Amino acid sequence: MAGSKFETPELREYPIIPKLQKDVMSHSKPFVAKEQHQEPLGFPGELVDNWHDKAIEKMGDLQSKYRSLQVYLDSCVKCGACTDKCHYYIGTKDPKNMPVARQDLYRKVYRRYFTFAGKYFPKIVGATDLTEKVLDDWYSYFHQCSQCRRCSVYCPYGIDTAEISMAAREVMDTIGVGQKYCNEIISKVHKIGNNLGLPGPALENTLEGLEEDVEEETGVSVKFPLDVKGADVLLITPSADFFAEPHVDGLIGYAKVFHEAGISWTISSHASEAANFGMFIGSYENMRKLAMRIREAAIELGVKRIVFGECGHAWRVAYSFLNTLAGPWDFLDQNYPIPQHICEVTYGLIQDNTLKFDKSKNDDMVLTYHDSCNVARASRMGDKAGGQFLIPREVIKAACNNFHDMSSDTIKEGTFCCGGGGGLLTDDLMELRVKGALPRMEALQKVVENHGVTHMAAICAICKSQFAKVFPYYDFSMDQIVSVHQLVSNALILTGQNDGESEENDGGKHPQQDIDEAA
Amino acid sequence: MALEVNGKSYETDEEGYLADLNSWDADVANAMAEADGAPLEDNHWEVINFLREYYEEYQIAPAVRVLTKQIGKRLGKEKGNSKYLYELFPYGPAKQACKYAGLPKPTGCV
Numbered sequence: 001m002a003g004s005k006f007e008t009p010e011l012r013e014y015p016i017i018p019k020l021q022k023d024v025m026s027h028s029k030p031f032v033a034k035e036q037h038q039e040p041l042g043f044p045g046e047l048v049d050n051w052h053d054k055a056i057e058k059m060g061d062l063q064s065k066y067r068s069l070q071v072y073l074d075s076c077v078k079c080g081a082c083t084d085k086c087h088y089y090i091g092t093k094d095p096k097n098m099p100v101a102r103q104d105l106y107r108k109v110y111r112r113y114f115t116f117a118g119k120y121f122p123k124i125v126g127a128t129d130l131t132e133k134v135l136d137d138w139y140s141y142f143h144q145c146s147q148c149r150r151c152s153v154y155c156p157y158g159i160d161t162a163e164i165s166m167a168a169r170e171v172m173d174t175i176g177v178g179q180k181y182c183n184e185i186i187s188k189v190h191k192i193g194n195n196l197g198l199p200g201p202a203l204e205n206t207l208e209g210l211e212e213d214v215e216e217e218t219g220v221s222v223k224f225p226l227d228v229k230g231a232d233v234l235l236i237t238p239s240a241d242f243f244a245e246p247h248v249d250g251l252i253g254y255a256k257v258f259h260e261a262g263i264s265w266t267i268s269s270h271a272s273e274a275a276n277f278g279m280f281i282g283s284y285e286n287m288r289k290l291a292m293r294i295r296e297a298a299i300e301l302g303v304k305r306i307v308f309g310e311c312g313h314a315w316r317v318a319y320s321f322l323n324t325l326a327g328p329w330d331f332l333d334q335n336y337p338i339p340q341h342i343c344e345v346t347y348g349l350i351q352d353n354t355l356k357f358d359k360s361k362n363d364d365m366v367l368t369y370h371d372s373c374n375v376a377r378a379s380r381m382g383d384k385a386g387g388q389f390l391i392p393r394e395v396i397k398a399a400c401n402n403f404h405d406m407s408s409d410t411i412k413e414g415t416f417c418c419g420g421g422g423g424l425l426t427d428d429l430m431e432l433r434v435k436g437a438l439p440r441m442e443a444l445q446k447v448v449e450n451h452g453v454t455h456m457a458a459i460c461a462i463c464k465s466q467f468a469k470v471f472p473y474y475d476f477s478m479d480q481i482v483s484v485h486q487l488v489s490n491a492l493i494l495t496g497q498n499d500g501e502s503e504e505n506d507g508g509k510h511p512q513q514d515i516d517e518a519a
Numbered sequence: 520m521a522l523e524v525n526g527k528s529y530e531t532d533e534e535g536y537l538a539d540l541n542s543w544d545a546d547v548a549n550a551m552a553e554a555d556g557a558p559l560e561d562n563h564w565e566v567i568n569f570l571r572e573y574y575e576e577y578q579i580a581p582a583v584r585v586l587t588k589q590i591g592k593r594l595g596k597e598k599g600n601s602k603y604l605y606e607l608f609p610y611g612p613a614k615q616a617c618k619y620a621g622l623p624k625p626t627g628c629v
Contacts, residue, residue, distance in 0.1 A: 031533050031534075180533075181626075184626055185626050185627055188626060188627075194627070195626060195627030195628060196579065196625060196626060196627045196629070197578075197579060197626065198579050199577065199578055199579060201577055202577035202578070202579045202581075205577065205585070206581075206582045206584070206585055209582075209584060209585050209588060210584065213584065213588070238627075238628055239627055239628075240627055240628040240629050242582055243582040243583065243613075243625065243627070243629055244582075244583055244613070244628075244629040245583050245584075245601055247628075247629075248582065248583065248584055275627070275628060311628075425628060427534065427614075428533070428534070461628035461629075462628045464628075465628050465629055478605075
């Protein structure tokens with residue numbers, strides 16, 4: 001396991017704007033997708049001969065399809081409001097990681113081929129030809145954007161760098177220059193149904209194991225149903241929830257919530273993935289094909305509701321695009337949100353007193369909450385503005401006694417990306433991931449020092465994996481990241497639960513108090 | 520890319536995972552571990568052998584909980600947790616142990 005050579009940034013006392021280090025990240029490039037990961041997505045297996053013309057043609061195509069893209073390319077006035085807002089710029093100091101500079105990598109080509117001034121007076125308006133060098137920069141720097149949209153919050157014109165970054169990736173895919181991590185994953189979902197490539201029998205075996213674990217711990221037979229026709233709820237959750245920690249502890253939490261509320265539910269082996277990496281590569285066709293698996297599963301199983309597990313960008317795709325991608329959903333129960341987030345389900349059950357908690361079960365932790373970018377800035381929960389900020393926090397507070405938010409400019413709509421979003425959660429980008437985590441690590445360090453925070457909760461599979469991986473670089477330990485529904489799982493009192501202490505799960509536990517049987 | 524061990528060549532991907540599961544043998548596992556500076560001992564082999572058995576049956580590496588439970592059965596309950604697995608495989612049981620076992624790297628948000 002070749003250890004990359006780079007320095008972890010030092011946590012700073014005050015978050016000042018770093019001095020520029022030109023091209024310091026130009027070496028950062030993810031592995032290029034091979035033919036077997038390109039072709040199932042409908043992309044050429046390698047760089048095509050007429051790549052230049054095809055790329056320009058694709059740019060024109062995207063501008064005509066997405067009016068927003070054209071507006072973003074035309075409307076930047078170089079005011080500089082975005083420059084210090086990107087976690088990758090803050091962590092790497094590379095000026096091309098300033099959002100405006102990243103956009104300009106695309107914009108300068110757009111100007112050259114699509115604007116009058118750029119066609120005839122390119123130097124005056126900073127227009128350039130699409131050369132191999134420019135393409136190389138695109139591949140590097142459009143894979144240093146996690147499409148988190150923090151910059152767009154501060155842009156007076158609302159220019160969304162994420163959308164430009166998606167367009168650039170789609171242009172590159174179209175000429176045969178795809179990114180291995182994303183495209184290998186998408187090809188696995190097309191073939192098997194999830195990012196991991198976890199086949200049905202393995203999923204069944206994994207879920208049976210979880211049923212045994214929960215029964216052993218609690219004495220209650222909590223089911224993890226798979227492919228059950230006629231269930232009310234179809235749970236669509238990231239496959240990381242089946243596979244990794246702390247994700248699986250969240251999945252156990254959802255199962256306990258459904259069990260305790262008496263909601264019949266099922267997972268689908270056909271649509272065993274919430275994530276939709278089609279968005280990361282800007283490919284509407286792939287995004288739609290991935291979303292259609294959910295529709296097919298919902299119809300096949302005859303469910304009434306669709307609930308999404310803890311997955312950040314999945315919730316953006318679900319909340320914002322599911323209806324146009326894979327609707328209409330007229331066959332579902334219209335009395336529930338379509339789709340619904342698991343946090344909304346749990347929050348509703350807390351409010352109507354269906355769920356009872358022993359908060360002291362989480363007394364060994366002091367929590368903070370990391371708003372995941374795609375949930376915070378690209379979706380909503382509940383029926384009020386800001387519900388996506390309020391509801392997860394209320395769920396945490398219902399299950400825990402100790403909670404402190406991080407600094408106000410680093411949460412909610414101003415939240416910093418974990419550093420691994422947007423299709424960058426891959427080992428070949430470890431330097432970028434570690435450096436990009438800097439602003440979040442600084443905010444976390446502050447609440448650790450000032451409020452004794454011990455753990456950070458999140459509702460995104462990417463955030464959880466990213467923090468588990470980068471925490472040790474900043475002298476935190478990997479188990480300091482937890483799932484929100486892991487906290488629910490710890491504290492939820494199940495009817496008929498035995499009051500014995502559970503197996504060691506996430507470290508030592510406090511002395512157990514007797515629990516009165518409730519409900 | 521290829522890895523040479525005792526005169527035999529093993530095809531690998533960019534990150535050193537074997538391209539062909541069937542080309543795996545104990546020699547290549549030992550060589551990978553030596554290169555990482557931590558030679559394999561009996562408990563490593565328990566994990567590697569289980570990974571290969573599970574993969575053969577399910578065509579995927581086991582989930583962390585499946586793995587920890589099985590290792591707890593084989594090596595004693597106090598070792599059936601991810602902390603112990605990280606002691607054995609500091610780069611992560613899912614990735615490092617899969618690599619030594621000749622399995623493909625787990626993909627996705629993990």
